[in-house]
Ligand SMILES: Nc1nc2c(ncn2[C@@H]2O[C@H](COP(=O)(O)OP(=O)(O)OP(=O)(O)O)[C@@H](O)[C@H]2O)c(=O)[nH]1
C-alpha cells in the first residue's frame with residue numbers, strides 16, 4: 001500500500017512520515033520511505049527512493065538562473081515527466097507500506113500535472129491513499145477550518161484516490177475546542193455565527209453544510225509526531241478508507 005502525505009508547507013509531512021514509519025516498523029511491518037521533495041535539505045528517514053538523485057531545486061536555480069519559486073515550478077514539471085520512471089523505481093522496494101513524502105509547496109504538486117500524474121502512476125502498482133495534513137496550530141477561527149477542508153476537497157478532486165484528513169501537532173493546538181468544532185456540525189455553525197460576520201458568515205454557514213458529509217464519514221484523528229500519539233487512530237482510518245466496502249472512494 002502507498003500512503004501519500006500531502007499538506008501545506010510546514011504542516012508536518014516529513015516529521016510524520018518519519019515517526020509514523022518508525023511506529024509501523026516497530027510492529028513488524030516492512031516500511032519503505034520515498035522522498036518526492038526536490039527542495040528538501042535533509043530528511044530524517046532513509047529513503048529507498050529520493051527524487052534528489054535526479055535533481056534538486058538548488059541545482060535548477062543555478063543551472064537555469066531561476067529564483068526559488070520558478071525553480072520549484074520547473075522541478076514539479078520535471079517530476080511529472082518522470083512519473084513512470086520513478087514509479088518503476090519505487091516499485092522495486094518491497095514493503096507492506098510505502099510512505100511518500102511530498103513537496104512543501106503542495107499547491108504546485110496538486111494543481112499542476114505533477115500530483116495527478118504521480119498518484120495515477122502509483123495507483124497502477126498498488127493501492128494508494130492520500131493523508132491530508134491539517135496543521136492544528138494554525139486553526140484558530142472557524143474560517144481556518146473551512147479553508148483547510150476546501151483545500152482537502154480540491155486535493156481529493158484533483159488526485160482521485162481515497163483521502164483521509166488528519167490534524168497534526170496535536171501537542172500544540174491553536175484552540176482547545178478544535179475536536180468539537182470538527183466533530184459536531186451544530187457546534188461549528190454556532191461558532192461561525194458567534195465568531196464571523198457579514199457575507200463571510202453566510203458563505204461559511206453554506207460551506208459548513210457542504211463539508212458535513214466529509215466530516216461525518218471519517219472520524220477526526222489528531223496526531224503528534226513529537227509526543228508520538230494518534231498513530232493507531234491514523235492506521236485505523238487508513239484501513240477503513242481502503243476497505244473495498246468503505247464509502248470514501
Ligand atoms: N509541535 C509540533 N511540531 C511539529 C510536529 N510535527 C512537526 N512539527 C514541526 O513543524 C515544522 C515543520 O515540520 P516538517 O515535518 O518539516 O513539515 P513539512 O510539511 O514536511 O514541511 P515542508 O516540507 O517544508 O512543507 C518543524 O519545525 C517540525 O519540528 C508535531 O507533531 N508537533
Ligand SMILES: [Mg+2]
Nearest residue numbers: 013014037104
Ligand atoms: Mg517536508
